[in-house]
Amino acid sequence: MADYLNLRLRWVDGTDLGGCSYIALVAHAAAAIAAGKCSVALITMAGRPRSTGQSVGVKPRALPPDRPEVPFDSASSWTIAPMYGMAAQRHMHQYGTTSAQLAAVKVAASTHAQHNPHAMLRKPVTVDEVLASGVIADPLHKMDCCVISDGGGALVVTSKSVALRSGRPLVKVLGSGETIQTNAGGRVDLTATGARESGRLAFAQAGLSPRDIQYASIYDNFTIMVILQLEDLGFCKPGQGGAFVAEGNLVAGQGALPWNTDGGGQCNNHPQNRGGVTKVIEAVRQLRGEAHPAVQVPGCRFALASGPGFVLGAGHVHASLILGRE
């Protein structure tokens, strides 16, 4: 992109954290600006996985055998969908979570996506339709999975003095956190996400708690991942995520925590198989009051964008960002 636009740069960050890269890069850019390393940071991404026929969830990734774990793990031909299937199975086993509760995440996303003319899946769906959509990897159904879409996104991060000249509503980075959730030397816990740590760091820096958040963009590659992160971010107690979503708490204008009001990865888009950038974009829209009127949170002052990179259960990154309306 720098070459395409012939930009003259004085600071570069190519950190690749998978899907959450663009959440973490906002924090990296804010730190660089605060340190005087640059004045305006441009974060971009785009990709065409749908046009090029990628089926990332059900085909094994070709990973190089010189990565330490690969010769041992790749013999299983693991793919992304059964990893999240196993996480869902554990959550059901430990807490009694049901497939119908998972489906409530899709229902909430589709309720929002009907207002988004760009969403891939605009038709509101019911719990029964999710449960009838066929199993991809037990116990996950087709409609528990996000879409595969072409697309892209961009974010501009700058100092307050420059931002004031834009004439646009100001959104400030209040807190951020990032971490790597390892497989702990073989002491695997598939219900634990990096959101526990990235969220804790972000809330601590912002001086806020989950009850202050009026809108949340939470990465939704699979419905179970939303439930796990809601618990790990502190929006509900461990094991209560299924009940929390089934009560309609994610639905704008109805629940306690309006979530992914663009339709999210479940219904809107998942460009380059990476949902981080659109999570930040919708949070900024909410804070500026520029979301669709049907899903706009009135007087939205504090928002969260949070998500994983790479794959739960195979070692994943996690990044969280708390943003505030100035």
Next chain:
Amino acid sequence: MTTDTHHPVPWADDPNVAAQPENRPFWQAAEEGRLLGKACKACGHFHWTPRVVCPFCRSTDTHWLPLSGRGEVYACSTLRRASPPYTVAYVQLAEGPTMLTNLVDMAEADMHIGAPVQVVFRRTDEGRMAPKFTGVR
């Protein structure tokens, strides 16, 4: 799947074996139907996947030990979209660590959390023998 005797790729030429000389004892043992794991002499704990540095105490005094090959299913998921479908699992070994693997030759009703399983070895397309798990008979 190719049979052992007619496999075109010798196991030691599998790129997954060749890339990591320090783990050759594991694949040699697998060829002989034995499951090895790594434990730390300093803290005594088994870990997985095998490392030269203990992930718990950071000692470099890790060594190969035979594993019982017994464990129980921590989680499993059958990929229905694959043809034919196959089951990915995390199996918690009796010695503690949890291993990413497959469940093979098991009835669907037997594949559940907590199911007792034992190791069997299957040759991969790349050439090496790899540990899988099946029901305890």
